[in-house]
Amino acid sequence: MSEPLQQMEAASKLLELKNIDLSFGGVKAISNISFDVMEGEVRAIIGPNGAGKSSLLNVINGFYHPQQGEIWFDGKQRHAMKPYQIAYQGIARTFQNIALFKGMTVLDNIMTGRFTHMHKNMFWQALWKGPAEKEEIENREFVEHIIDFLEIQAIRKTPVGRLPYGLQKRVELGRALAAQPKMLLLDEPMAGMNVEEKEDMCRFILDVNDTFGTTIVLIEHDMGVVMDIADRVVVLDYGRKIGDGTPDVVRNDQTVIDAYLGVSH
Amino acid sequence: MFYRESGDFKKTYQKDNQTFPIKFDRWRYYFVMLVAFIVVPMFLTDYMANAVMTPFLVWAIAALGLNILVGYTGQLSLGTGGFMAVGAYATYKLMTAFPGMDMVSVVLLSGLITAVVGALFGLPSLRIKGFYLAVATLAAQFFLVWLLNKVPWFYNYSASGQISAPQREMFGVIITGPHATPVAGYLFCLVFAVGLAWVARNLTRGRLGRSWMAIRDMDIAAEIIGVNPLAAKLSAFAVSSFFVGIAGSLFFSVYLGAAEVTEAFGISVSFAVLFMVIIGGLGSIFGSFIGAAFMVLMPVLLKNILVGGMGWPTDLAAHFEFIIVGGLILIFLIVEPHGLAQMARVLKEKLRLWPFPH
Amino acid sequence: MSADFLYIIEVILNGLMAGVMYSLVALGFVLIFKASGIFNYAQGVMALFAALTLVGIQTGQIPFSHLINAIFGTNMHHFGWQVPTIIAILLTVGVMVLFAIIVERYILHHLVNQEPIILFMATIGLAYFMEGFGDIMWGSDIKTLDVGLPSGGSLWLEEYTLGWAAEGENYYGMYLDKLDMVASLVAIVLVVSLTIFSQYTKTGRALRAVADDHQAALSVGISLRTIWVIVWSIAGFVALVAGIMWGAKSGVQFSLSLIALKALPVLMLGGFTSIPGAIIGGLIIGVGEKLFEYSIGPLIGGATENWFAYVLALMFLVFRPQGLFGEKIIERV
Numbered sequence: 001m002s003e004p005l006q007q008m009e010a011a012s013k014l015l016e017l018k019n020i021d022l023s024f025g026g027v028k029a030i031s032n033i034s035f036d037v038m039e040g041e042v043r044a045i046i047g048p049n050g051a052g053k054s055s056l057l058n059v060i061n062g063f064y065h066p067q068q069g070e071i072w073f074d075g076k077q078r079h080a081m082k083p084y085q086i087a088y089q090g091i092a093r094t095f096q097n098i099a100l101f102k103g104m105t106v107l108d109n110i111m112t113g114r115f116t117h118m119h120k121n122m123f124w125q126a127l128w129k130g131p132a133e134k135e136e137i138e139n140r141e142f143v144e145h146i147i148d149f150l151e152i153q154a155i156r157k158t159p160v161g162r163l164p165y166g167l168q169k170r171v172e173l174g175r176a177l178a179a180q181p182k183m184l185l186l187d188e189p190m191a192g193m194n195v196e197e198k199e200d201m202c203r204f205i206l207d208v209n210d211t212f213g214t215t216i217v218l219i220e221h222d223m224g225v226v227m228d229i230a231d232r233v234v235v236l237d238y239g240r241k242i243g244d245g246t247p248d249v250v251r252n253d254q255t256v257i258d259a260y261l262g263v264s265h
Numbered sequence: 266m267f268y269r270e271s272g273d274f275k276k277t278y279q280k281d282n283q284t285f286p287i288k289f290d291r292w293r294y295y296f297v298m299l300v301a302f303i304v305v306p307m308f309l310t311d312y313m314a315n316a317v318m319t320p321f322l323v324w325a326i327a328a329l330g331l332n333i334l335v336g337y338t339g340q341l342s343l344g345t346g347g348f349m350a351v352g353a354y355a356t357y358k359l360m361t362a363f364p365g366m367d368m369v370s371v372v373l374l375s376g377l378i379t380a381v382v383g384a385l386f387g388l389p390s391l392r393i394k395g396f397y398l399a400v401a402t403l404a405a406q407f408f409l410v411w412l413l414n415k416v417p418w419f420y421n422y423s424a425s426g427q428i429s430a431p432q433r434e435m436f437g438v439i440i441t442g443p444h445a446t447p448v449a450g451y452l453f454c455l456v457f458a459v460g461l462a463w464v465a466r467n468l469t470r471g472r473l474g475r476s477w478m479a480i481r482d483m484d485i486a487a488e489i490i491g492v493n494p495l496a497a498k499l500s501a502f503a504v505s506s507f508f509v510g511i512a513g514s515l516f517f518s519v520y521l522g523a524a525e526v527t528e529a530f531g532i533s534v535s536f537a538v539l540f541m542v543i544i545g546g547l548g549s550i551f552g553s554f555i556g557a558a559f560m561v562l563m564p565v566l567l568k569n570i571l572v573g574g575m576g577w578p579t580d581l582a583a584h585f586e587f588i589i590v591g592g593l594i595l596i597f598l599i600v601e602p603h604g605l606a607q608m609a610r611v612l613k614e615k616l617r618l619w620p621f622p623h
Numbered sequence: 624m625s626a627d628f629l630y631i632i633e634v635i636l637n638g639l640m641a642g643v644m645y646s647l648v649a650l651g652f653v654l655i656f657k658a659s660g661i662f663n664y665a666q667g668v669m670a671l672f673a674a675l676t677l678v679g680i681q682t683g684q685i686p687f688s689h690l691i692n693a694i695f696g697t698n699m700h701h702f703g704w705q706v707p708t709i710i711a712i713l714l715t716v717g718v719m720v721l722f723a724i725i726v727e728r729y730i731l732h733h734l735v736n737q738e739p740i741i742l743f744m745a746t747i748g749l750a751y752f753m754e755g756f757g758d759i760m761w762g763s764d765i766k767t768l769d770v771g772l773p774s775g776g777s778l779w780l781e782e783y784t785l786g787w788a789a790e791g792e793n794y795y796g797m798y799l800d801k802l803d804m805v806a807s808l809v810a811i812v813l814v815v816s817l818t819i820f821s822q823y824t825k826t827g828r829a830l831r832a833v834a835d836d837h838q839a840a841l842s843v844g845i846s847l848r849t850i851w852v853i854v855w856s857i858a859g860f861v862a863l864v865a866g867i868m869w870g871a872k873s874g875v876q877f878s879l880s881l882i883a884l885k886a887l888p889v890l891m892l893g894g895f896t897s898i899p900g901a902i903i904g905g906l907i908i909g910v911g912e913k914l915f916e917y918s919i920g921p922l923i924g925g926a927t928e929n930w931f932a933y934v935l936a937l938m939f940l941v942f943r944p945q946g947l948f949g950e951k952i953i954e955r956v
Contacts, residue, residue, distance in 0.1 A: 061489055087491030101482035103548070104475070112479050116491040118472040122500065128467035133279065136471060140278045179490065341740055393940050396662045396743045400887045401940060404933035415924035532884070536747065543744060577693040580763060587755025594748025598741055599733040 013072070014039045014183055014215050015060065020069035022055055029055040030066070030239045037183070042209055042216045044226045047236035048259065053219045054096060056236070057185050060217070061093050062086040074182065088116050090182035094172045094189060096219075102161040106171050109160055110146060113178030114139040143178055149211075150174050150204060166197040173204060177212070184208065186218035190225060198222065202229055227251065235259070282470070287617070301455055306448050314447035315520075316565060322454040323516045325557035328541040329465050329550065330508025335539070336548035337469055338501035339481030340390055344402035346534035347409035348506050350526050352379045352513025354419050357428040360441075360518070361421055368433050368440060368518070372457065375514035376507040382409070383506020390498045406535055413526040429523035441518045450519040457515060461508055465550050468504060477501050478548075509538075540590060544597055546606030555605045563589065633797045634917045635910055640803035642909020643810045644868060648886035649893065649901040650814070651861040656895045657834040658854040659731065661742045665750035667883020669719075669859060672757040674866030674875045676718050678768050679761040681711040686760050708770045712863070719859030720852075727851045754880060763877065768870035773801040806868040813864060814902060817857075826853060834896075888936035908932045 015037040022030040030052045037043045045053050058064040060071070062083040071078045073089060081089075092113070101109050118139055124132040147153055150170050155163060160171055169189060176184055189205065190198045206229055208214050220226050226233060227247040235243035235256045243249075243256040250256055275281040285291040309318065327345060334340050355375035359366060386405040390398050413419045420428050432442030438449040468474050476497045479487035488494055517524045524530075537560060545556020564586050571582040601607055648666060655663040679686065683702040692698055706714070730749065734742055780797055821827035832840040833850045841847055869879055886905075893904025912931040920927045 063485070063489070082493075083488045084491050084493045087489060093489055095486065099483050099486035101479050101486070103482050104478055108475055108478070112475045112487075112492075113490055115472065115476060115479075120472070122468070122473060122504075125471040125473050126464045126467050128471070132467070132471055133282075136282065137278045140282075144278075175490070339740075341743070389937060389941050395739055397891060397940060399740075399743065400891055400933075401937045403884065403887065404930065404937045407930035407933055411926065411930050415926070536751075539744070539747070575693075578689070581689055581693055581759065584755045584758040584763065587751050588759070589755075591748045591750065591752025591755060595730060595745055595752065598737075598745045598748065599730070602737075602741060 012039045013037070014074060015217075016070075016072040017056075017059075018070040018072070020056075020059060020066045020071070022052075022059060022064055022066045028239055030059070032069075033236070033239075033241050034069075035234050035241065035244055037215060037217055038231075040209070040213055040215055041231040042205070042218070042229055044230035044233045045217065045219045045236065046221070046223070046226055046233060050238075051236040052239040053236055054187060055239075057093065057187055057217070057219065061091050061185060087179065090179075091185065092176035092179040092181035092183075093185035094169070094176050094187060096187040096191065098165075098168045098172055100160045100168055100172055100175070103159070105157050105159055106152060106163070106174075107143065107147075107156045109171055110143045110174045110178045111139065113175040114143060116179055117142075146174050146177050149177075149207070166193055166200075169193070169197075169201065170204070173201075173208075177208060177214075180212070181214060183215040183217065186216065186220075188219050188221065190220060190222055198225060205229060287613075290613075298459070301459075302452070306452060309448050309451060311447045314451045317561060318451050319447065319454055319520050321558055321561045322451070322458040323512050323520055324538065324541060324561055325554045326454075326458055326461055326515065327509050327512035327538045328545060328553035328557045329461060330505045330512060331538050332542045332545075332548065332550070332553045333465060333469070333477070333508065334501050334505035335542055336546070336552075337474060337481065338477040338498065338505075340387075340498060340501060341396065341399040341539075342402040342502075342505070343399050343532070343535045343539065344386060344405035344409070345509055345538040346530040346532060347406040348379050348383055348509040349513030349516060349534060350409055350413055350530035351382050351506075352376065352510030353517035353524055353530065354413050354428065354526070355379065355510065356514040356518050357421075357430070358419070360431055360433065364431070368435055368453070371433075372511055372514045372518075376511040379510020379513065380503040380507040383509070384499050384503040387499050387502025387506075390502065391495050403532075406532055410526050410530060425525075427523055427525045428517065430518040430521075433518075441522070443522060445519070445522070454515050454519055457511060461511065462550055462554070465508070469550070473497075473500060540594060542604075543594055544604055546604030547602065549604065549606035551609070552604050552606030555609075559605070560590075629797065631914075631917070633799075634913050636797070636799060637803070638910035638913030639906055640799070640807055640909070641913065642906035643807045643902075644803070644865070644872075644905075645882070645885050645889045645909055646902045646905030647806070647810050647813070647861065647865040647868060648882050649889040649905055650810075650817070650898065651858040651865065652886055652890055653893075653895065653898055653901045654817075654854055654861065655858045658830055659833075659851055660739060660837075661731070661746060662739065662895065663858070664743060664746040664883060665753060666858065666862060666886065668750040668753045668757070668880040669722075669862035670866035670869065670882065671875070671877070671879040672722075672753050672866075673715055673719055673859065673863035674768060674870035674879060675757050675761040675766070677711055677715045677770075677863065677867065678766045678870070678875050680714050681706050681708060681770075682766075684761060689762055690759055712770070715863055716860060719863060720856045723852050723855030723859055726855055727848060731851055732848070750880070750883075754877070758877075765874045765876040766870075768867065768875050770867060770871065772805055772867075772871050775801060800872075802868070802872055809864060809868065810902075813861065814898065818898065826850075830854065885932065888932035891936035891940055908935065911935055 013036050016034075017036070018034050020030055020033045021028075033052075033056065045056060047053055055064060059066050062081050062085070065080050073091070078086075078089075101112065104112070118135055120132045120135050124130065147156060150173065152167065152170060152174065155167065160168060163171065173186075173189065176186075186205070190201050193201065202225060205216060205218070209216055218230075230247055232245060233243070233247055233250045234241060235250055235253075237259040242259055243253045245253075275286070285294055305318070327349060331342065331345050334342050352375045355378040356371055359371045359374055363371075386402065389401050393401055414426065420426055430441045432439055432444060434440065435449070435453060439445045440449045440453050469477070476487065476492045477500075479490065479492055480494060480497045480501075484494060487497070513530070517529070521529060541556035541560045542553065543556070544559055545554065546552025567582050567586055567589070568579070571577045571585065572579050597604055603610075648670065651666045651669070652663055655661055655666070678684075683704040683706060685691075685699050685702060688700045692700075726749070730745065734745055737745075780799055821830055829840070829845045829850055830853070832843070832845055833847060837847060840850075865882070866875075866879065869882055873879075885908075889901060889904040889908050891904075892907060893900030893902070912928045912935075915931050916927050
């Protein structure tokens, strides 16, 4: 590889994990994992149950702190940060089990996603009229774009608790998008969906990637979906990385095939 | 055809965000304001002001404050009595130390002092949750009452251990002290109640309110969106205590006139305010007012009916009050955890479509 | 030995025994919490209610006599007989079981799957209801409870310890209440029998299963409703024991229900799910508040017993949120 190309590659790395080790008590969840995420790509993490995929996402957005290893985000090394600080850095996520705010409407849920973009202090908010209202309306306009984009105009004012599962997933995606993140982490965005809903969700993910240029890291079990939409794939098994590359490379990798199909000893 | 939203298009987000989106509600709100500020004072007797209207407003402010904490942020507090006591004693100290200070500043400052104390006792909320926190707030209740009772500086070394409000005027009318006009006291409290309800509405519909509700509904998701849990919880404790402190301040200066901390601000006060919030509706500003109205009116009514009308002994009536309040709490939690306010909301929903069922 | 040292021992012993009394109430909390996840604020009022019922039955009071008198203008109050203590206690246990059944049927049954905080508030409502109900049923005057327990200081101990102080010091011997000693014994018997019950009987095993996982217990055929009735009955029995002890000590009156407030910090310290935790937590708080009142109390105005337990528990919780023996809370995403 020539020198300039290497430099270019280094510049466009949005996230890099180096030798991450994470354990709970005596149980090792992740051991010595390193991989990178390029700016603007769709990166998938796959692996059998208990391979450490969700733990890895939790490390990325600061919910778990790895015992060892380095995390580089946006060209800077990151030291132990709280999850809310990481949100300000531009990482948003959705959850495996829907984590919406059940007592709030769809609109309020997505507006909450704008939290990091609103700055008026308590005094102005108490007055409402003036700066706080202006800020609220500006952000409301942005949120309405997302509502249009996700085609959920009709349920804007419905409390999320009343919505069906597929729509809740969509609202959760909307809430993450509202933060205008540099990187979006999706934890099994298509789990429990039927084919049609999956197709919708795939379309939204690719659209997000295209129109907003958001880098996407997703965990997914549906291999068909992963191979279709991911630019590169990381394969985990028992907390170790056993494969990394484009879908084609990964598909033909013997270790990966063994992990998925089992190997006779 | 009076309660309709069809044909009433909201063309701006500003219009869409308003507090009373339906025209009828808006007019009713103006009507209530008109009655409260002009009609009621014209006909208010001293007994009604002292026994019903003023306590109603004071308790409504306290319930608003607690509702911000319990209903909006999901942090159960049983320290309301203690925080009201802080507001009351702060008022007393301010009134006696700075005789020239006007009452509005005194009340607001008392609220601010209580807010600081409240935030301090809210600190453990970062580590402990649920009823562990509820029990922790009892520490605030007992400790504050003990402190205000044991340190003579707080009651200016008076022999009785009581605090009593000196006389103060607003616009030439006496509102505190033994010679106060009850109607003036009512109006003074009304201004605060309306103003604070407006502030509560503004805070809960904006960024801060959403961060509170996010913490209430799912704290982990809230944190990952960028809400700092400590900031959200502490701000809720501070704002809530600000309201409660003002309620305590008005309770002492305008309503009671004189108070002794263990009697006026005991644990039963904390429970009473919590009951107002549950009966009125968790997470509802309107509910705080109906909850307070209910808890103020019920004992008065019971007393008039059972003792005045049927000649029962007063202690029996008091026991019935316990049974009714306790029973209602149970019924509300079982049938309608969102309280009277939710019932009103369901009724409105029906009214919008009336006469059609769906 | 110096007299000061003996005083401190006396304070500690008294604290230990006060702690046993707190533990007795806390025990009822733990039982219900373990089986149904409900933090039962009404435990203290249950103790009051049980004690009121016991006295009422024992002295042959007519239930609701105040109400009947007020409505019909009559003047009744007693049947005019005395019920032997042991029968009165059995009848009271029956009332507490009935109470457990009513609570299960009309309250718990409707609140299944609610959030813990809603359940907690419901028990506050229950406490208020029972307080009013108990007062209407038996009247709110202070009653003396006499079930034949010894009372007063132990003269024997006073005389025995009299000679322990150094020569010439002003020391009158150690003062311990006989009732407190009996209470400690009863508490020990109660804890041992409860432990045996939950470890070695079929019902006990079902109870632990429910405590661990409601749904799993249901799926192997354990009836949740029966278990709840049993647990609330046991809690009612524990409340009766606590009510007898506290009632014999300071009379049966409204303030008896406030012992619930004393038991709360005990639970925070000991953890909500641990029976040994409730005992040890109670002892720590009992000794702690007596020692604090003895040593620091006079410097800051006294009456520190009102809040010391809470502040101690609060500071403790900040460092160990699950209490001494509680299970560690692991947060998952």
